[in-house]
Amino acid sequence: MPKLVTVPVNKELQGRVFPPTTPYLVGREKVRExxxxxFAQSPLNHDPEAARAAGYTDVVAxxxxxxxxxxxxxxxxxxxxxxxxxxxRIVHGxxxxxxxxxxxxxxxxxxxxxxxxIKSLGGNDMITAETAISDSTGNHVVTATSVLVxxxxx
Amino acid sequence: xxxxVVGQELITGKVTLTRFSLVRYAGASGDxxxxxxxxxxxxxxxxxxVLAHGMLTMGLAVQPVIDWMGDRGDLxxxxxRFTRPVVVDGNGGVTVTVTAKVGAIEEDxxxxxxxxxxxxxxxxGKSQVRVKLHQ
Numbered sequence: 001m002p003k004l005v006t007v008p009v010n011k012e013l014q015g016r017v018f019p020p021t022t023p024y025l026v027g028r029e030k031v032r033e034x035x036x037x038x039f040a041q042s043p044l045n046h047d048p049e050a051a052r053a054a055g056y057t058d059v060v061a062x063x064x065x066x067x068x069x070x071x072x073x074x075x076x077x078x079x080x081x082x083x084x085x086x087x088x089r090i091v092h093g094x095x096x097x098x099x100x101x102x103x104x105x106x107x108x109x110x111x112x113x114x115x116x117x118i119k120s121l122g123g124n125d126m127i128t129a130e131t132a133i134s135d136s137t138g139n140h141v142v143t144a145t146s147v148l149v150x151x152x153x154x
Numbered sequence: 155x156x157x158x159v160v161g162q163e164l165i166t167g168k169v170t171l172t173r174f175s176l177v178r179y180a181g182a183s184g185d186x187x188x189x190x191x192x193x194x195x196x197x198x199x200x201x202x203x204v205l206a207h208g209m210l211t212m213g214l215a216v217q218p219v220i221d222w223m224g225d226r227g228d229l230x231x232x233x234x235r236f237t238r239p240v241v242v243d244g245n246g247g248v249t250v251t252v253t254a255k256v257g258a259i260e261e262d263x264x265x266x267x268x269x270x271x272x273x274x275x276x277x278x279g280k281s282q283v284r285v286k287l288h289q
Contacts, residue, residue: 030182037182038213039169042221054225063220063232064213068183092208094280096233145233 009125009150010084013115018080021072021111023136028105031059038062051104058105065103066133067095070144073113073131085127085150093126094147100140108136116145123152158264162256167218171206171240171272172247179210193244206240206248211277215252215270219283222254227287230263235279240272248272254283262286 028048035045040062043050051059078087103109110133117128127148133141158164176190185207188195196204212234220229242248250272257267268281 034182037175037179038210038217040213040217040220062213063216063229064209067209071184092236094233094235095209095212096231098231099229102229 008084008120009118009127010082011118013083013127014118016115018073018076018113021069021076021113023108023110024069024072026061026065026103026105026107026109028059031061031065031103031105034065034068035059035062038064048105056102056104061103061105063097063099063102066097066142066144069103069109069111069133070113070131070146073111074129074146077113077115077129085148089151089153091149091151092146093149094145096145098143098145100142103141107141109133109141110136111144125150125152158256158259160256160258164254164256164266165218165222166254167215167252168249169214169252170247170249171210171214171242173204173242173244175247176204176206176210176242179207179213183207183209185209201239201241203241203243206242206250208236211236211240211250211270211272212281214250215268215278215281216283218252219254219266219268219285223285223287227264227285229283230286231284232282234268234270234281236277237279238272238275238277240277250277257282 032046044060048058111131113129113131116130119126129146131144135141180186180190189205190207193204216232253269254266258265263284263286266283270278270281
């Protein structure tokens with residue numbers, strides 16, 4: 001019987017910086033829609049007047065909204081031809097957000113993904129991807145860090 | 155700066171997730187992986203049932219802390235490990251509970267630890283929120 005050979009994740013990916021994603025314009029209705037989906041009920045997430053009264057320019061996105069922007073960065077990683085990543089074996093292991101400020105409607109956000117670490121652990125490969133998200137003035141808003149686990153095969 | 159003590163329970167929360175919640179989150183987030191709404195697909199890849207998006211669980215779990223904090227502080231960091239899947243029954247759904255406690259007080263940053271459970275099992279590990287409370 002032929003032995004299955006698993007292609008591991010390309011270790012040379014570590015340190016690779018992907019090009020900036022196409023700017024994402026955060027819409028007010030998208031913030032409201034996402035807020036409903038994560039059970040965020042604060043007026044800051046839904047009511048522009050309440051948000052302005054609290055010092056924001058428009059409705060505030062919930063803390064995990066940055067995942068939508070991160071996704072565009074991860075799409076570049078997963079589409080790259082030489083990574084050895086098999087999407088069907090990928091599990092989301094960990095997620096972290098580090099904030100400079102909260103995202104608000106009207107922000108135009110660009111993400112730059114860097115693969116910061118590739119580790120093998122117990123037959124699995126762990127890929128850590130850090131996505132730095134900045135606004136249209138180039139100022140940092142939030143960094144989204146994902147650990148993707150690629151399960152080994154038998 | 156604050157009268158918080160390590161171990162103090164700050165707030166709890168409870169959310170019932172149904173298939174409707176999953177479809178709504180799929181649309182809002184753009185994550186249309188069918189394991190989050192199709193029993194046949196979930197079964198074909200060996201899952202115990204249709205699962206909630208990990209990012210949905212992460213997203214709802216922080217809300218009690220955000221509500222507790224209000225305008226008294228700023229969010230600095232939020233991270234979790236996805237340790238167990240949240241199976242969402244097609245009829246009754248599943249209830250996710252959150253308990254937020256003070257985990258550590260580190261100079262000007264307060265670490266709040268979340269215990270997030272569904273069906274009597276914790277589903278997120280190392281679920282930590284760091285906030286900077288105003289003086």
